[in-house]
Amino acid sequence: MSDTLTNDRLLRALRRQPVDRTPVWLMRHTGRYLPEYRATRAAAGSFLTHGQESRAGLRGHPAAAAPLPAGCGDPVLGHPHRARRDGPGLYFVEGEGPKFERPIRDESDVAKLAVPDMESELRYVMDAVRVIRRELAGAVPLIGFSGSPWTLACYMVEGGGSDNYGRIKAMAFNRPELLHRLLGVVTDAVIAYLSAQRAAGAQALQVFDTWGGVLSPSMYREFSLPYLQRIARELDRGDGDARTPLILFGKGNAPHLEALAATGTDAVGVDWLVDLSEAARRTGGTVALQGNLDPATLYGSPQAIAREAARVLDDYAAGNGGSREGHVFNLGHGMSPDMDPEHVAALVAAVHAHSAR
Amino acid sequence: MSDTLTNDRLLRALRRQPVDRTPVWLMRHTGRYLPEYRATRAAAGSFLTHGQESRAGLRGHPAAAAPLPAGCGDPVLGHPHRARRDGPGLYFVEGEGPKFERPIRDESDVAKLAVPDMESELRYVMDAVRVIRRELAGAVPLIGFSGSPWTLACYMVEGGGSDNYGRIKAMAFNRPELLHRLLGVVTDAVIAYLSAQRAAGAQALQVFDTWGGVLSPSMYREFSLPYLQRIARELDRGDGDARTPLILFGKGNAPHLEALAATGTDAVGVDWLVDLSEAARRTGGTVALQGNLDPATLYGSPQAIAREAARVLDDYAAGNGGSREGHVFNLGHGMSPDMDPEHVAALVAAVHAHSAR
Numbered sequence: 001m002s003d004t005l006t007n008d009r010l011l012r013a014l015r016r017q018p019v020d021r022t023p024v025w026l027m028r029h030t031g032r033y034l035p036e037y038r039a040t041r042a043a044a045g046s047f048l049t050h051g052q053e054s055r056a057g058l059r060g061h062p063a064a065a066a067p068l069p070a071g072c073g074d075p076v077l078g079h080p081h082r083a084r085r086d087g088p089g090l091y092f093v094e095g096e097g098p099k100f101e102r103p104i105r106d107e108s109d110v111a112k113l114a115v116p117d118m119e120s121e122l123r124y125v126m127d128a129v130r131v132i133r134r135e136l137a138g139a140v141p142l143i144g145f146s147g148s149p150w151t152l153a154c155y156m157v158e159g160g161g162s163d164n165y166g167r168i169k170a171m172a173f174n175r176p177e178l179l180h181r182l183l184g185v186v187t188d189a190v191i192a193y194l195s196a197q198r199a200a201g202a203q204a205l206q207v208f209d210t211w212g213g214v215l216s217p218s219m220y221r222e223f224s225l226p227y228l229q230r231i232a233r234e235l236d237r238g239d240g241d242a243r244t245p246l247i248l249f250g251k252g253n254a255p256h257l258e259a260l261a262a263t264g265t266d267a268v269g270v271d272w273l274v275d276l277s278e279a280a281r282r283t284g285g286t287v288a289l290q291g292n293l294d295p296a297t298l299y300g301s302p303q304a305i306a307r308e309a310a311r312v313l314d315d316y317a318a319g320n321g322g323s324r325e326g327h328v329f330n331l332g333h334g335m336s337p338d339m340d341p342e343h344v345a346a347l348v349a350a351v352h353a354h355s356a357r
Numbered sequence: 358m359s360d361t362l363t364n365d366r367l368l369r370a371l372r373r374q375p376v377d378r379t380p381v382w383l384m385r386h387t388g389r390y391l392p393e394y395r396a397t398r399a400a401a402g403s404f405l406t407h408g409q410e411s412r413a414g415l416r417g418h419p420a421a422a423a424p425l426p427a428g429c430g431d432p433v434l435g436h437p438h439r440a441r442r443d444g445p446g447l448y449f450v451e452g453e454g455p456k457f458e459r460p461i462r463d464e465s466d467v468a469k470l471a472v473p474d475m476e477s478e479l480r481y482v483m484d485a486v487r488v489i490r491r492e493l494a495g496a497v498p499l500i501g502f503s504g505s506p507w508t509l510a511c512y513m514v515e516g517g518g519s520d521n522y523g524r525i526k527a528m529a530f531n532r533p534e535l536l537h538r539l540l541g542v543v544t545d546a547v548i549a550y551l552s553a554q555r556a557a558g559a560q561a562l563q564v565f566d567t568w569g570g571v572l573s574p575s576m577y578r579e580f581s582l583p584y585l586q587r588i589a590r591e592l593d594r595g596d597g598d599a600r601t602p603l604i605l606f607g608k609g610n611a612p613h614l615e616a617l618a619a620t621g622t623d624a625v626g627v628d629w630l631v632d633l634s635e636a637a638r639r640t641g642g643t644v645a646l647q648g649n650l651d652p653a654t655l656y657g658s659p660q661a662i663a664r665e666a667a668r669v670l671d672d673y674a675a676g677n678g679g680s681r682e683g684h685v686f687n688l689g690h691g692m693s694p695d696m697d698p699e700h701v702a703a704l705v706a707a708v709h710a711h712s713a714r
Contacts, residue, residue: 164693166656173657216629216651255631272573294573299523300530336521
């Protein structure tokens with residue numbers, strides 16, 4: 001695409017290049033699965049409305065990136081259009097995560113799965129990417145998304161959210177080869193899905209391993225990590241300054257930072273349960289790091305938010321030889337709908353003020 | 358007390374003394390807040406019924422300890438008897454955690470709190486300890502419990518469970534001195550509560566920091582750890598073989614194992630999100646370790662359960678210079694009510710078989 005980015009701090013930070021201040025963007029759950037996200041025009045319209053609200057709320061401190069509406073970043077198999085016929089029957093309930101009418105339980109369920117054709121079956125997502133990219137007109141980069149193979153498999157096997165992931169863990173213990181087969185197909189689909197988003201105009205890509213943190217380290221190394229490695233290795237992202245950076249975000253991924261940095265990803269996104277100084281030391285400058293303010297900080301006063309933002313920024317620098325390079329400021333997880341936009345504005349302002357070179 | 362323990366493996370392992378096989382006991386949520394737990398005789402009766410079921414289920418492989426019914430181990434302030442008058446109004450809903458009618462929100466709420474008199478206001482708990490200790494007749498040691506100051510404060514400020522602990526975190530950010538005052542009173546109560554359980558016959562004591570794992574490391578070091586340190590330092594537990602061991606269990610405590618081992622506790626209980634070899638190496642034999650099988654393993658087949666139990670046992674030994682000493686086998690968290698007692702029996706048998714000297 002020929003549009004020149006006005007604000008390329010995010011991409012520069014993800015490449016560990018110098019920036020004049022630390023870029024910040026926030027993940028948000030708001031309106032995540034509202035029906036309007038599932039049709040191209042409505043999705044773009046809804047996004048742009050939210051974007052304008054954010055810009056107004058941010059009082060001239062726009063964030064450094066525009067995430068694709070989150071509803072577009074979730075399951076890539078059994079999406080609503082084909083689900084009614086032969087897939088697992090994906091559907092959405094307002095305010096909740098994805099659910100499946102026919103959860104994956106045995107080999108015949110796995111055998112029925114196939115990687116959807118991105119430009120026909122998932123055309124509504126790719127059209128949304130194209131529309132949003134055009135509307136952004138180079139103001140900020142557009143980030144594409146997918147759930148991780150393990151996280152998508154959790155929804156597919158459990159049929160929705162879960163308290164203890166008993167069904168998929170039982171499959172892992174009793175039928176590991178079947179779970180690996182499922183994860184293999186899902187990984188193929190995730191790679192195709194991210195590739196298609198990149199081709200449609202996404203300028204950075206993030207994989208959410210939201211449920212990797214429910215796994216013991218030995219299970220994580222068997223059922224989540226290898227599929228993240230495959231994505232980092234097989235997803236063609238281009239080269240040099242034309243490279244589309246990949247971010248592997250994982251809730252509860254602190255025990256695995258070295259392994260994640262070694263996958264070949266460009267960046268690792270971390271939750272708020274690890275000191276960023278430790279994360280930076282352990283990854284040793286081989287990847288950019290994204291994070292990691294506790295989202296609940298946004299319930300604090302603007303003064304407290306500024307203090308905590310400075311702590312996170314300085315914590316990163318302390319583990320990175322005193323340099324802020326290679327840091328993308330973010331929350332350790334998504335914002336909640338009841339958080340005050342004024343507090344978000346205070347956060348963005350504080351990050352920019354404290355990190356200005 | 359003059360009863361001699363038939364099975365003292367738990368106490369020996371908590372003191373890091375040699376044992377002929379690794380002791381195992383399980384935390385369970387079953388019937389946690391049923392009304393019958395709240396009256397002395399009923400609590401004891403209910404426990405003993407469960408105990409008999411377990412023994413039947415365990416087919417001659419009894420566990421190494423008898424935990425006090427969990428309903429007795431929770432909040433020590435504002436218990437049901439006094440709540441109606443002036444306390445925060447603790448009540449229980451079947452199948453859920455504790456709830457408060459009048460959550461703690463400001464200084465006047467904190468000012469009203471007082472440490473209850475254990476042998477009058479919490480006499481029903483102490484009577485339960487005495488009855489159960491007598492009925493056990495030395496078969497296995499009786500473990501007394503309390504929530505941690507941070508965890509109890511979470512329930513008191515949030516008014517019950519919470520998705521993101523926004524209220525108590527807002528207090529931490531905006532009114533840290535008020536939260537510290539609350540935590541101080543709660544810690545006084547926890548110490549008095551555990552002391553009274555010990556005096557009534559509890560032979561080991563465990564503190565559950567169930568919600569410490571929702572805190573960023575810097576907040577954990579400010580709002581949870583110092584109060585665990587106070588408990589370990591100020592709780593009189595006796596000396597030598599008459600010493601009543603203290604276990605500090607915490608979900609999500611992996612980042613803090615060195616700090617927890619340095620509190621002066623006898624043992625640290627860990628969840629399933631850390632390799633026990635790493636935990637053993639990092640604590641360097643200064644404390645016993647309790648854990649850490651993923652509870653969901655009990656949804657697996659008996660073969661899978663045996664394999665995973667062996668993995669946990671060997672993982673501990675690998676980090677402890679090849680020795681199994683100082684290990685208490687447990688789940689990384691509580692059992693769920695839908696878990697099969699036959700699978701629990703398979704787990705206990707597997708731990709005993711694999712760890713026999």
